[in-house]
Amino acid sequence: MKRTIPLIIASVTGFVLVGTFFIPYTRDWGDEVLEWFNILAAIAFILGGGNLMKLSLQKISYKRPGWGYAAVTIIAFIATLVIGLGKFGVAPVKEYPTYSLAGPYDEQGSGFWWIFEYVYYPLAATMFSLLAFFIASAAFRAFRAKNVEATILLSTAFIVLLGRTYAGVFLTSWLPDDNVLRLDNMTEWIMNNMNTAGMRAITIGIALGIMSTSLKVLLGVDRSYIGTDDG
Amino acid sequence: MRAFLENLDRRWIFLLVLIAVSTPILLKLTFPEAPSKQVRTVFSAIDDLDDGSRVLIALDYDPSSKGELEPMASAFTRQCALKKHKLYFMTLWPQGTPMVNQAIDILKNEFPDYEYGTDYVNLGYQTGGEAVIKKLASDLHGTFNVDANNEILKNIPMTQNLKNVRDMDLIVNVSAGDPGTKQWVLFISTPHNIKTVAGVTGVTAPTLYAYIPRQLSGILGAIKAAAEYEYLLIQNYPELKENPKAKEGLRRMGPQLVAHVLIIVLIIIGNIIFFTGRRQGTSV
Amino acid sequence: MKQSTLIWIVIVVLSGGFLAWRTAQTGMGRAYVEAETVIAESGETWTIEKTADAKNARSFNPTTESEAIVKLSWPRTIGVWCAAALTIAIFSFLWGDNPFYKLAEAIFVGVSAAYAMVVGFWTMIVNKLFLHLFPQFVVDNILPNLKGADGSYPDVKYLYLVPLVLGVMLLMRLAPQGGWISRWPLAFFIGATAGLRLVHYFQADFVSQIQATIIPLVVLTEQTTMENVSASIRNITLVVGVMTSLVYFFFSWEHVGVVHRISRVGIWVLMITFGASFGYTVMGRVALLAQRLEFLFDDWLWIIDPASRRLIGG
CATH class of the missing domain: 1.10.287 (Helix Hairpins)
Structure with missing residues (x-):
């Protein structure tokens, strides 16, 4: 029961969705499965939040290193959750002024909007912008023309880096507009031909991998997702 | 040394x-731009549509890539509004709803004649990623029963007679990864042959070239393409020349x-x- | 006192002094809103506030011709300062790991998880799951638009009990015992994903990709000879590039002799691909950094005004 039923569920669900592609009459079944999938995806967010709470609370109760930051995480989590679920600061809808929960949860001026605009947004955007610094440092320390392959990679990166700014146009402006040796044209040629070729091969390879993995799951050959423990 | x-x-x-x-x-610091062929293709895909065509604008990104993608989303929105297309906004990213709201703010501030429900609609967000896209191909009302303002889609003039995403004339996707352009290609543009263009981050752009031109009509890759697109838009619609908000991408080419x-x-x-x-x- | 501590104290004092001086001089970091009064049919009134440009506020710009009521917003002004502080806290990681960065990181983790949860709750759990299982409650409290003209409620759809049950089983993963029950919804997820991907990857990423590579190696059209030659070179490059790269990925044959030579060309093609990806990645990251610095210089410090919101530049 612990292992057989999950296998059957995975197999039936998968084959229903495969079937909708070939048998139009089964489309409604497929739509129903997708609806359940989408709802479960929302419940997975709750699982994610619950798991974060569980781990953070464990960290605090065992006083592990950094438990103070775990407490900050919990406070930030609960504050966002309460403000978002309570729709604090959301104005009523004009047609239904007595319905306090009828307005959109992310309405401009609401508490949830404030958290996004002034807390989440600067944190997320700045976190990713840090990579600009690290990529420059890595370029200085690790990007070496050690052999033919690395030299090809490096040369292409040079052309693309220059060709995708005005520097490329400026440096080769003495060449006619449609000359392929102009850095901007060369970049476009590389992207449309060499890059397309390489990416197409990679895409085909990944597709084969995904198809075989999917088929193994549907046929019950790959059971790794069930786990091995009895817990 | x-x-x-x-x-x-x-x-x-x-x-x-x-x-x-x-x-x-x-x-x-700003520099002159020369739109590439790829950028011109994307521009034409929107501009060559008859005025008032149905365009689905899926903004699948969040603040972590806003610096790159917002200029594209804004330019697409402005171009579509200038062409008087009917716009259907949606997102597959939980933090994407404010991105959609920002695009809609452009319509409210710069195109006051554009009316919600008849000219544009915000379908909002759904969890599920690729499963949402797959379901959109067969049933729009089953996927989004209400819009972002909690209004039932059957009561909104521009959605009441729509069956599914196949009723769209064009899909414009601005994407930072998964779910995003690849999933739109896998589940909509390839099986249903719907014309699709995309604006994507520098990280994902090279991976999507393999789909051009059959499965994707064209892509804008990273901020350079956004700047070229803005330049092309201003060239074709001089009324945007005095609008500093329409030059965000151009501005970013200096740094x-x-x-x-x-x-x-x-x-x-x-x-x-x-x-x-x-x-x-x-x-x- | 260590020398580095002294340096930091001097930097912090100087920065604080600069900020205080600049705030007094320019009023930097302030946010403005346009207030709009909403009057419901029942006669109730309330105010909603929308972001506005400072140049339209009389308190900021007495010469403004705007008729709208634009005023200073304290919550949003505090927000701008909070955003600036968090931005700098994240940037501080560049100096080294420190408590300010760790604090910002901890807030980020908590807010992100709760944000996704709230969005998922309102859009799917309420608007879909609860609506179809408890329509009267949801319509009477959250979605009044869904009430029929005759006062009827949407029908109960019992099939939605399936995702509800699977959802509860999924949450059992958090319980100390009985975690195995979550394998059922997990199997549903895995099965659905496998079913979705099997066919669509085959169609879009396998068949269509091969189809797009079956192209004429010698192009003979009505274009000029030069254009035909150029198109032929393009097609040959594409076909040879795909084939050689695929040979490199083919590990069932030992890469010796001819196979080795072909796969070596494949590696070169892939290196060009990765080089292009590197260039594009750099471009992307720099754009993100530029946007964050624009926020600091524009919204917070008011040093630049690219969108002409304060009439001091643009």
Whole structure:
């Protein structure tokens, strides 16, 4: 029961969705499965939040290193959750002024909007912008023309880096507009031909991998997702 | 000198990057743009549609890539509004709803004649990623039963008679990854042959070239393409010339140029250290 | 006192002094809103506030011709300062790991998880799951638009009990015992994903990609000879590039002799691809950094005004 039923569920669900592609009459079944999938995806967010709470609370109760930051995480989590679920600061809808929960949860001026605009947004955007610094440092320390392959990679990166700014146009402006040796044209040629070729091969390879993995799951050959423990 | 550079604290490099990016911003450096063929293809895909065509604009990104993608989303929205297309906004990213709201703010502020429900609608967000896209192909009302304002889709004039996403004339996707352009290609444009264009981040752009031109009509890759697109838009619609908000991408090409040159210089210096070290037998 | 501590104290004092001086001089970091009064049919009134440009506020710009009521917003002004502080806290990681960065990181983790949860709750759990299982409650409290003209409620759809049950089983993963029950919804997820991907990857990423590579190696059209030659070179490059790269990925044959030579060309093609990806990645990251610095210089410090919101530049 612990292992057989999950296998059957995975197999039936998968084959229903495969079937909708070939048998139009089964489309409604497929739509129903997708609806359940989408709802479960929302419940997975709750699982994610619950798991974060569980781990953070464990960290605090065992006083592990950094438990103070775990407490900050919990406070930030609960504050966002309460403000978002309570729709604090959301104005009523004009047609239904007595319905306090009828307005959109992310309405401009609401508490949830404030958290996004002034807390989440600067944190997320700045976190990713840090990579600009690290990529420059890595370029200085690790990007070496050690052999033919690395030299090809490096040369292409040079052309693309220059060709995708005005520097490329400026440096080769003495060449006619449609000359392929102009850095901007060369970049476009590389992207449309060499890059397309390489990416197409990679895409085909990944597709084969995904198809075989999917088929193994549907046929019950790959059971790794069930786990091995009895817990 | 070589020893100094070899053991250089990486914080000096960070400082150089900071100066390289902030100086052009403070000096308001901008450069002329020449739209590439790829950018012109995307522009034509929207511009060649008959006025009032149905366009689905899926903004599948969040603040972590807003710097790159917002100029594209804004340019697409402005172009579609100038062409009087009917716009259907949606997102597959939980943090994407404010991105959609920002695009809609453009319509509210710059196109006051555009009316909600008859000219544009915000379908909002759904969890599920690729499953949402797959379901949209067969049932719009089953996927989004209400819009972002909690209004039932059957009561909204521009959605009440729509069956599914196949009723769209064009799909415009602005995407930062998964779910995004790849999933729209897999589940909509390839099986249902619906014309699709995309604006994507620099990281994902190269991976999507394999789909051009059959499965994707064209893509805008990273901020450079956004700047070229804005330039093309202003060329074709001179009323945008005096709108500073329509030049966000163009503005960002100043820091881009200086930072690119800096990185090239850093790579060259790094290699000089490497080769001189190898000659002397001290570097690995 | 250590020398570095002294340096930091001097930097912090100087920065604080600069900020205080600049705030007094320019009023930097302030946010403005346009207030709009909403009057419901029942006669109730309330105010909603929308972001506005400072140049339209009389308190900021007495010469403004705007008729709208634009005023200073304290919550949003505090927000701008909070955003600036968090931005700098994240940037501080560049100096080294420190408590300010760790604090910002901890807030980020908590807010992100709760944000996704709230969005998922309102859009799917309420608007879909609860609506179809408890329509009267949801319509009477959250979605009044869904009430029929005759006062009827949407029908109960019992099939939605399936995702509800699977959802509860999924949450059992958090319980100390009985975690195995979550394998059922997990199997549903895995099965659905496998079913979705099997066919669509085959169609879009396998068949269509091969189809797009079956192209004429010698192009003979009505275009000029030069254009035909150029198109032929393009097609040959594409076909040879795909074939050689695929050979490199083919590990069932030992890469010796001809196979080795072909796969070596494949590696070169892939290196060009990765080089292009590197260039594009750099471009992307720099754009993100430029946007954050623009926020600091524009919204917070008011040094630049690219969108002409304060009439001091643009």
